[in-house]
Amino acid sequence: MQSIVTRSEPPIRLRLDGIEVRFGGLVALEDVSLQVPAGSVVGVMGPNGAGKTTLFNVVCGFQRPRAGTLSFDGRPVRPAPHRLVRHGVARTLQGLGLFGGLTVLENVAAGASLSHRAPFVTSLLGLPSGARTQRAARDAAATLLDEFGIGDYAQSLPPALPYAVAKKVALARALISDPTLLLLDEPAGGLDSADIEELGTLIRRLPARGDGSRSVMLVEHNVDLIMSVCDHIVVLDFGKVIAAGTPDEIRADPLVAAAYLGGKDAA
Numbered sequence: 001m002q003s004i005v006t007r008s009e010p011p012i013r014l015r016l017d018g019i020e021v022r023f024g025g026l027v028a029l030e031d032v033s034l035q036v037p038a039g040s041v042v043g044v045m046g047p048n049g050a051g052k053t054t055l056f057n058v059v060c061g062f063q064r065p066r067a068g069t070l071s072f073d074g075r076p077v078r079p080a081p082h083r084l085v086r087h088g089v090a091r092t093l094q095g096l097g098l099f100g101g102l103t104v105l106e107n108v109a110a111g112a113s114l115s116h117r118a119p120f121v122t123s124l125l126g127l128p129s130g131a132r133t134q135r136a137a138r139d140a141a142a143t144l145l146d147e148f149g150i151g152d153y154a155q156s157l158p159p160a161l162p163y164a165v166a167k168k169v170a171l172a173r174a175l176i177s178d179p180t181l182l183l184l185d186e187p188a189g190g191l192d193s194a195d196i197e198e199l200g201t202l203i204r205r206l207p208a209r210g211d212g213s214r215s216v217m218l219v220e221h222n223v224d225l226i227m228s229v230c231d232h233i234v235v236l237d238f239g240k241v242i243a244a245g246t247p248d249e250i251r252a253d254p255l256v257a258a259a260y261l262g263g264k265d266a267a
């Protein structure tokens with residue numbers, strides 16, 4: 001019986017329990033708990049100042065919580081930006097952070113060197129042979145660019161790119177490290193509605209890539225995007241979780257309508 005239960009519920013990739021962050025007297029996060037199961041897309045939304053970026057920073061290790069615990073794959077962790085890769089975590093930040101002097105292909109290939117699987121891949125290839133790993137990274141980057149429909153930009157330099165293309169390049173660079181958990185901070189920021197829809201389709205497909213167990217946590221302002229791509233949504237308001245559930249449950253939640261949608265989408 002135990003095994004049936006275990007099989008029907010995916011393991012928890014990321015777990016936050018009782019996270020608290022204060023800035024002086026301001027409580028930015030209070031007793032925030034959430035779980036990101038393997039193979040799912042979990043969204044964090046909330047009005048301005050709700051604590052979304054602070055929460056993202058806690059998971060990335062940019063912000064140390066005053067109280068609370070985090071675990072990746074059941075292991076308690078104290079995240080630090082330089083240790084994320086070891087945990088199989090990759091992220092895209094609000095800024096693009098692309099290397100202006102490298103081509104799109106080189107930018108994406110550079111992300112491969114950050115892979116938590118790199119030592120394994122290296123041993124498979126019978127290294128030391130930097131050239132072979134580099135070639136493998138470039139091949140993988142080219143495949144990703146094609147998959148994202150931006151193969152034509154492989155030799156372009158980032159400053160010349162349309163913004164929506166640059167966003168996809170940043171996503172490809174995070175993805176090439178084959179993360180088990182991908183963190184996205186405001187991925188829709190600065191995009192028009194057609195581009196947001198396309199991005200949504202892309203994000204939706206992320207867990208199914210590879211072995212189907214990749215998880216995505218996105219912090220996002222855009223309600224339509226979050227509703228269309230997430231399996232589960234957590235809503236913050238004034239640093240507290242005021243609602244958590246499926247997109248339908250969140251849409252129907254009067255507290256959310258009052259806090260976030262300003263009654264706009266309320267029935």
Ligand SMILES: Nc1ncnc2c1ncn2[C@@H]1O[C@H](COP(=O)(O)OP(=O)(O)OP(=O)(O)O)[C@@H](O)[C@H]1O
Nearest residue numbers: 023026028046047048049050051052053054055221
């Ligand atoms: N470094 C800081 N020092 C002091 N206060 C901060 C700091 N960072 C955030 N805050 C405050 O903490 C609260 C939560 O901010 P946070 O940036 O996490 O909200 P947010 O949900 O990301 O908002 P937005 O939608 O505007 O990006 C806000 O009241 C903000 O002013």
Ligand SMILES: [Mg+2]
Nearest residue numbers: 049052053054
């Ligand atoms: Mg923010």
